[in-house]
Amino acid sequence: MRARSNGARRRATARTPPSARWSPRCGRPRPRICSRSACSAAGGGIATAVHPRSTSAAPSWACSRPARRPRTTSTPIASSSSVGSPMLCSFSSSPPKADGQRDGADPPDPEAGTRNRARSSARSPLGSPTSPVTATADDFPGPPGHGAPRPTAPALVALGADDLAWLDRAIRLGRRGWGRVHPNPMVGCVLVRDGRVLAEGWHREFGGPHAEVDALEQVGGDAAGATAYVSLEPCRHEGKTPACTAALGRAQVARVVYAFADPDVLGGGGGADLRAAGLRVDGPIWGAAAAHRENPAFFHAARSHRPYVAVKLAVSLDGAIAAAPGERTPLTGPEASAAAHRLRAGFNGVLVGGETARVDGPRLTVRSGGVTPRVPPARMALDSRAALPSASPLFAEADGRAVVFVRDDADEAQLERLERAGAEVHALPGAPTGLDLAALLERAAGAGIHSILCEGGGRLVSSLIAQGLADRLYLFTVPRLLGPGAVPAFPGPFPERARQGWTPAFEPERLGSDVLVVYEPRDADVGPSRT
Incomplete structure (x- = not known):
């Protein structure tokens, strides 16, 4: 399959309304599919039924029983171990502190104490006895560096403090969906x-079922008087599964606390x-920037047609990615390597x-890290x-697609050779740095690729950052010095904004002897507009 450069098609793509997407096969616009509801499963139909947004009247599932406010305990939360900041090129590496955390103190970890929990004697993150629950295993690795x-x-x-601890737990649970739920959010x-x-x-x-329904199914749909702590606003959309708001109402939940607002139109x-149904609701607890940080590709898709782009580099302490030009230099240890494979699964x-x-x-496959992606990237x-x-x-891989981007003046015989090798070949206009990266991302979106992890090399990563096309940086720092003659991680000059505008999104994560820090642009626009 080959998609040659075509100016008319590029202009048509630019005019595509927000409610449409390009079909990778015929080029026709198709309606946008709900990105969170179960109706958007592979091969599923178009989402059409939308619950009215009116707040003047209670929905039909509104519970008439008086709400019973649950009591909470005050048992202290266990703490996680902190990781020191590495020396990371010219980027700031000061880890963010959790709310109320003192300098030098460990952030709260509500998941500590829940590991290896027995079904017959489960305990909550706050230490109080609980009813038997089925979702007790903690062997679901989430996104690295979070x-x-x-x-x-x-x-x-x-x-x-108790409410915040339960929300912490809900966010951690949601991360177990890494690699299995995108383009839906982790909830x-x-x-x-x-x-x-x-x-x-x-x-x-x-x-599959959303988080709220998954939890309610474990109690037979009876949660009278309970509080539901959810990492994302419960959806109101009626698709192949009922709206989560309706499920919570039928279960007679008394209170809902949700961390982030859902930006999805449906x-x-x-x-x-x-x-409107009479439930006590607290949320959203945090704003758009915090929500984007937890589910970046999902929130990016709500405001932009451009694919979400994260870049990943492994660098030495002196900021190099290879010992010499043209020389393959493995840097990371086994723990960081497994994390890199796990990272791929979410794109x-x-x-x-x-x-x-x-x-x-x-x-470029996912071969370790504890996650099998739903669809190979x-x-x-x-x-x-x-x-x-x-x-x-x-x-050489049988699973997934091999996609190659070439210049539109490349030799025709070479293009046919790549196609015989099994590649989808996309011809793009050239640019001073090689290929037009904005056109590449537009073409990738047309081919159904809406989140991309770029793993180098340095020139490609630098170009994406310099052009403002990189939304996140995963930087693995290795305790090695490659010395003079090594290949720098970021060759060439950077605009001032690209050089100074990055900040850690989470605290550093130690992976064996290596350290991972996740960076995001400090002035990133995470507003509701869709461009």
Whole structure:
């Protein structure tokens, strides 16, 4: 399959309204599918039924029973171990502090103390006995580098320590969906009554029950008087599964506390429906920036047609990625390597530059890290002159797609050779740095790739950052010095904004002897507009 450069098609793409997407096969616009509801499962129909947003009348499922406020305990929360800050090139590496955390103190970890919990004697994050719950295993690895779940931004709603601890737990539960639920968001839910956990749930699989329904199913739909702590606003959309707001109302939940507002056109606004039904609702607790940090690709898709782009680099202490030009230099240890594979699982595609593809010969697959992606990410490479060898490991994998981007003046015979090797070939206009990266992202979106992890090399990463096309940076720092003659991680000059405008999104995570810090642009626009 080959998609040649076509000016008319590019202009048509630019005019595509927000409610449409390009079909990768025929180029026709298709209606946008609900990105959170189960109706948007692979092969599912278009979402059409929308619950009214009116707050003047209670929905039909509104509970007439008086709400019973649950009691909470005040047992202290266990703490997690902190990780020191590494020396990371020119980027700031001061880890953010959790709300109320003192300098030098560990952030609260409500998940500590819940590990290896027995079904017959489960205990809550706050230490009180609970009813038996099914979601007790803690062997679900989430996205690497995400650290303590509680946002450091000021809360929009004042909550007690117990409420915040339960929300922490809900966010941690949601992270278990990493690699299995995108393009849906990761969402977790904890049902609590009288200070005891009734059930825990999370969105486990794209097209499957949402977190609230997953938790309610464990108690037979009866959660009368309970509080539901949810990491994302309960959806109001009626698709293949009922709206989460309706499920909570039928279960006679008395109170709902949710961390972040849902930006989705179809699913958002559930908090207003719950209030109209007579439930006590606290939320959103944190604003758009904190919400974007936890589910960046989902929130990015709510405001932009451009694919979400994260870049990943492993660098030495002296800021290098290889000992010498053209030399493959493995840097990270086994723990960091497994985390890098786990990171890939949460993206639609993994991208490398042509030099990296030729020198390192990466397979760009998920082979470790404890997560099997629902859909293998597309293996993507820049190859301006269509010079990748047919025997490249990029083409050796049976699962997933191999996508190669070439210049539109590349040799026709070379294009046919790449196609015979199994590649989807996309021809793009050239640019001073090789290929037009904005056109590349537009073409990727048209091919159904809406989140991309770029793994280098340095020139490609630098170009994405300099052009404002990188939304997040995963920087693995290795305790090695590569010395003079090494290849710098960020070659070439950077604009002032790119050089100074990055800040840690979470506290550093130690992975064996290596350290991972996740960075985001300090002035990132996370507003509701869709461009």
